[in-house]
Amino acid sequence: MTQDALVTAARGVFEATGAERIDPAYVLPSDIPLELSGEAVRARLCVFSDHRGTEMVMRPDLTLPVAGQEAERRAAGGDGAKAYTYAARAFRLPATDNDPMEFTQVGFEWFGRDRTPEADAEAFTLVREAVAACDVTPTATEMGDLSVFPAFVDALGLARITTDLLKRAFRQEGGVGELLVAAPQAVDADLQATLDANGAKAAETEFRKVLEARGIPMIGTRSEAEIIAGLRGKAAVHDAGGVPDAARAALSDLAEVNCPAAQAADVLQQIADKHGLSSVSSVIERIARRMEAILAAMPSIADEARFRSGFGRRFTYYDGFVFETFGQNLTSRQPLASGGRYDGLIEGLSRSRASASGIGGMVRPDRILRAKGETA
Numbered sequence: 001m002t003q004d005a006l007v008t009a010a011r012g013v014f015e016a017t018g019a020e021r022i023d024p025a026y027v028l029p030s031d032i033p034l035e036l037s038g039e040a041v042r043a044r045l046c047v048f049s050d051h052r053g054t055e056m057v058m059r060p061d062l063t064l065p066v067a068g069q070e071a072e073r074r075a076a077g078g079d080g081a082k083a084y085t086y087a088a089r090a091f092r093l094p095a096t097d098n099d100p101m102e103f104t105q106v107g108f109e110w111f112g113r114d115r116t117p118e119a120d121a122e123a124f125t126l127v128r129e130a131v132a133a134c135d136v137t138p139t140a141t142e143m144g145d146l147s148v149f150p151a152f153v154d155a156l157g158l159a160r161i162t163t164d165l166l167k168r169a170f171r172q173e174g175g176v177g178e179l180l181v182a183a184p185q186a187v188d189a190d191l192q193a194t195l196d197a198n199g200a201k202a203a204e205t206e207f208r209k210v211l212e213a214r215g216i217p218m219i220g221t222r223s224e225a226e227i228i229a230g231l232r233g234k235a236a237v238h239d240a241g242g243v244p245d246a247a248r249a250a251l252s253d254l255a256e257v258n259c260p261a262a263q264a265a266d267v268l269q270q271i272a273d274k275h276g277l278s279s280v281s282s283v284i285e286r287i288a289r290r291m292e293a294i295l296a297a298m299p300s301i302a303d304e305a306r307f308r309s310g311f312g313r314r315f316t317y318y319d320g321f322v323f324e325t326f327g328q329n330l331t332s333r334q335p336l337a338s339g340g341r342y343d344g345l346i347e348g349l350s351r352s353r354a355s356a357s358g359i360g361g362m363v364r365p366d367r368i369l370r371a372k373g374e375t376a
């Protein structure tokens with residue numbers, strides 16, 4: 001199959017559901033993708049300035065502009081359940097030699113449907129139908145659920161600042177490992193003025209002085225405000241003597257979860273029982289029901305899918321089920337299909353003028369071609 005034939009095949013699967021075709025804005029103000037992409041994607045955004053010097057960005061995926069358009073529609077009074085489908089170009093700076101800067105994603109986004117585990121399963125199996133229509137054999141699937149870590153943290157009953165810090169750290173590259181050491185390091189002395197500064201602007205000024213004194217340029221993908229918030233949290237946790245032992249033990253067990261997806265609910269339940277965290281049971285129940293529905297529709301997935309507690313940070317907008325599917329000739333950073341749930345995105349993009357559940361998924365025909373050992 002040529003790449004065009006793959007696009008047609010995948011698109012046919014999504015259009016057969018009755019979803020509306022959409023081709024939203026190519027160019028977005030950069031603040032939206034900057035906030036909502038995880039660090040891995042953020043570093044790869046194609047950014048430029050318009051005539052006023054405002055930073056703009058080429059859409060790094062379709063979920064963001066489709067959700068942006070849907071947020072506008074809902075903020076203007078539109079409602080109901082909506083399903084969209086696209087076969088459209090997205091843009092990211094290549095992470096490897098053989099990755100293109102511009103590529104096609106064929107996918108769908110559903111808004112305003114019930115937030116059920118059965119809907120998660122339906123979205124997953126629809127993506128897999130598109131993969132099957134492309135006649136490629138997946139080699140592996142990774143699953144995760146971004147509501148698990150926050151639920152465990154909440155169940156631990158920690159001080160608010162520690163809870164916030166842990167949740168934020170989970171979303172960042174490197175994860176929470178650094179926070180789970182027994183005796184956390186104090187924040188360096190030269191950063192004290194930043195911590196003591198009054199107000200965000202003053203803190204940023206102090207922070208820039210430290211960077212200058214140390215000769216460090218701001219080249220990372222985290223903003224100054226984010227770094228300072230992280231420093232504040234770390235200092236507070238250090239002052240409090242670190243994350244309490246019982247919480248560290250529970251979160252360390254959680255961080256290690258990497259098992260066949262069909263066992264995920266049981267494995268998580270054992271950790272919850274061991275550490276006496278009964279309030280996570282509804283999240284676990286949801287994972288069990290979702291997997292049951294996926295297995296009922298696709299029994300063969302049992303051998304292919306794994307569940308990892310730390311999985312799913314590529315986009316910050318995900319807040320529930322997430323998955324990626326891989327094939328031959330692709331690295332672990334090059335899924336040929338992926339998707340997930342983002343129930344908070346419409347509310348975020350509309351600045352709370354609207355809210356609606358969201359879930360979607362897509363396939364990448366260029367990678368499917370590679371997985372099949374064919375060239376464009």
Ligand SMILES: N[C@@H](Cc1c[nH]c[nH+]1)C(=O)O
Nearest residue numbers: 061063338339340360361
């Ligand atoms: N936009 C995601 C895939 C997705 C679609 N809908 C939900 N998730 C990506 O590019 O990886």
